[in-house]
Amino acid sequence: xxxxxxxxxxxxxxxxxxxxxxxxxxxxxxxxxxxxxxxxxxxxxxxxxxxxxxxxxxxxxxxxxxxxxxxxxxxxxxxxxxxxxxxxxxxxxxxxxxxxxxxxxxxxxxxxxxxxxxxxxxxxxxxxxxxxxxxxxxxxxxxxxxxxxxxxxxxxxxxxxxxxxxxxxxxxxxxxxxxxxxxxxxxxxxxxxxxxxxxxxxxxxxxxxxxxxxxxxxxxxxxxxxxxxxxxxxxxxxxxxxxxxxxxxxxxxxxxxxxxxxxxxxxxxxxxxxxxxxxxxxxxxxxxxxxxx
Amino acid sequence: xxxxxxxxxxxxxxxxxxxxxxxxxxxxxxxxxxxxxxxxxxxxxxxxxxxxxxxxxxxxxxxxxxxxxxxxxxxxxxxxxxxxxxxxxxxxxxxxxxxxxxxxxxxxxxxxxxxxxxxxxxxxxxxxxxxxxxxxxxxxxxxxxxxxxxxxxxxxxxxxxxxxxxxxxxxxxxxxxxxxxxxxxxxxxxxxxxxxxxxxxxxxxxxxxxxxxxxxxxxxxxxxxxxxxxxxxxxxxxxxxxxxxxxxxxxxxx
Numbered sequence: 001x002x003x004x005x006x007x008x009x010x011x012x013x014x015x016x017x018x019x020x021x022x023x024x025x026x027x028x029x030x031x032x033x034x035x036x037x038x039x040x041x042x043x044x045x046x047x048x049x050x051x052x053x054x055x056x057x058x059x060x061x062x063x064x065x066x067x068x069x070x071x072x073x074x075x076x077x078x079x080x081x082x083x084x085x086x087x088x089x090x091x092x093x094x095x096x097x098x099x100x101x102x103x104x105x106x107x108x109x110x111x112x113x114x115x116x117x118x119x120x121x122x123x124x125x126x127x128x129x130x131x132x133x134x135x136x137x138x139x140x141x142x143x144x145x146x147x148x149x150x151x152x153x154x155x156x157x158x159x160x161x162x163x164x165x166x167x168x169x170x171x172x173x174x175x176x177x178x179x180x181x182x183x184x185x186x187x188x189x190x191x192x193x194x195x196x197x198x199x200x201x202x203x204x205x206x207x208x209x210x211x212x213x214x215x216x217x218x219x220x221x222x223x224x225x226x227x228x229x230x231x232x233x234x235x236x237x238x239x240x241x242x243x244x245x246x247x248x249x250x251x252x253x254x255x256x257x258x259x260x261x262x263x264x265x266x267x268x269x270x271x272x273x274x275x276x277x278x279x280x281x282x283x284x285x286x287x288x289x290x291x292x293x
Numbered sequence: 294x295x296x297x298x299x300x301x302x303x304x305x306x307x308x309x310x311x312x313x314x315x316x317x318x319x320x321x322x323x324x325x326x327x328x329x330x331x332x333x334x335x336x337x338x339x340x341x342x343x344x345x346x347x348x349x350x351x352x353x354x355x356x357x358x359x360x361x362x363x364x365x366x367x368x369x370x371x372x373x374x375x376x377x378x379x380x381x382x383x384x385x386x387x388x389x390x391x392x393x394x395x396x397x398x399x400x401x402x403x404x405x406x407x408x409x410x411x412x413x414x415x416x417x418x419x420x421x422x423x424x425x426x427x428x429x430x431x432x433x434x435x436x437x438x439x440x441x442x443x444x445x446x447x448x449x450x451x452x453x454x455x456x457x458x459x460x461x462x463x464x465x466x467x468x469x470x471x472x473x474x475x476x477x478x479x480x481x482x483x484x485x486x487x488x489x490x491x492x493x494x495x496x497x498x499x500x501x502x503x504x505x506x507x508x509x510x511x512x513x514x515x516x517x518x519x520x521x522x523x524x525x526x527x528x529x530x531x532x533x534x535x536x537x538x539x540x541x542x543x544x545x546x547x
Contacts, residue, residue: 181385183352184352187378188378188385189403190374190378192407199406200406204391
């Protein structure tokens with residue numbers, strides 16, 4: 001009898017170990033690609049990254065070919081992409097952040113209303129729309145209709161639509177985490193509704209709102225497909241939002257299409273990756289350090 | 294303590310949904326400069342009644358109120374809500390200082406959030422006076438500009454009382470203000486309430502009978518939404534007229 005029990009326990013602990021091993025190997029398989037990507041990007045891309053990489057516009061094929069043939073670092077950089085990305089992201093934020101915050105507040109305040117639940121499901125649908133389709137929509141609305149040609153404005157609008165659902169849902173969720181007592185406290189002081197929202201609820205949920213905004217930014221920073229149809233790209237720095245404009249992910253695509261600029265692909269990708277990664281880490285640390293709720 | 298009622302509740306009924314009354318035909322009068330305790334088992338409508346007095350129920354549009362409440366002969370439903378809540382302050386079950394504000398800002402929140410502009414010296418006076426009356430001044434005078442949420446639970450609750458009295462209200466509504474606190478913090482708040490009744494009229498909801506017996510002058514006993522009995526605390530506790538009051542006081546239910 002004792003033997004059977006001991007056998008049983010033995011078998012169970014072996015099974016436990018096997019199962020544990022299975023889970024751990026699964027997690028290793030998950031992280032392997034991340035390490036491979038980062039290592040690859042660093043090995044192949046870091047050589048190109050210097051000051052002029054950030055200050056100069058992208059090189060033309062001939063310069064790149066000569067440099068590669070001589071075994072030198074390709075001259076030029078991604079300044080046109082950086083400026084284009086910055087302008088488009090700022091414009092998209094200016095459009096999407098206020099709209100998203102207001103929609104989120106509305107959904108939070110009117111949880112049970114029919115109209116709110118329609119908006120909520122539509123927001124979820126919007127989050128699932130493939131980005132290329134948003135590009136096509138922005139192409140039809142803005143490129144064809146407003147700017148009569150590819151433009152940074154069209155790109156910004158496509159990106160803003162991508163940001164919206166993330167901001168709306170994170171706003172609603174963050175606000176719902178604020179204890180109802182805080183609302184009651186300001187209500188009992190006779191504070192008007194809009195004042196309570198602006199001076200109490202939004203400051204209290206600041207870290208949650210900031211996290212949502214940063215996540216939406218890191219999402220759109222790497223978007224390429226909608227920009228191909230809207231802002232197209234430009235070899236020089238462009239400050240006019242009605243004109244075609246470059247962006248970092250667009251530059252990566254351009255570099256990829258030019259056999260002489262392969263090493264630029266790696267360095268531009270490395271930069272984009274590190275930037276998006278740091279935004280993600282920043283948003284995580286903000287949400288970890290949330291003080292209020 | 295005078296015998297003039299400052300607050301008269303007249304045939305007040307409150308329902309959360311049609312036909313279901315949380316408070317049924319309650320009529321009562323509250324004496325000025327006294328502590329009136331509203332007692333009763335959970336769900337008897339005591340908090341609902343209290344919240345109607347400064348129209349907190351308007352936060353929830355489903356709630357329906359009939360009857361009248363008069364503050365010094367004037368119906369509270371005729372006073373603009375903002376003005377009413379300045380005359381009738383409220384303290385809640387759990388301490389709820391504004392987490393985004395410092396201790397100082399919390400005390401004057403009623404002014405700043407309502408766009409009442411004050412000189413810095415006026416604000417300083419209000420803060421010091423309010424914190425002194427809740428006996429918090431000595432404990433926090435060196436950390437006025439730290440966040441209110443750093444304080445202990447009892448200190449936070451006294452801060453909330455300071456916030457409520459910074460407007461010099463006539464009446465202070467207290468919704469089980471000590472139920473989230475430890476015994477020492479509770480006894481501090483109880484002592485404080487005894488002091489505050491010299492300047493304010495206090496209306497205290499409590500499910501703690503001994504607390505009501507310790508500090509209140511008058512008591513109201515509610516059961517299933519009805520006001521069963523009301524009177525001087527001493528009389529009500531020693532010689533209850535209604536059998537339900539007696540059953541509650543002797544611990545038969547509650």
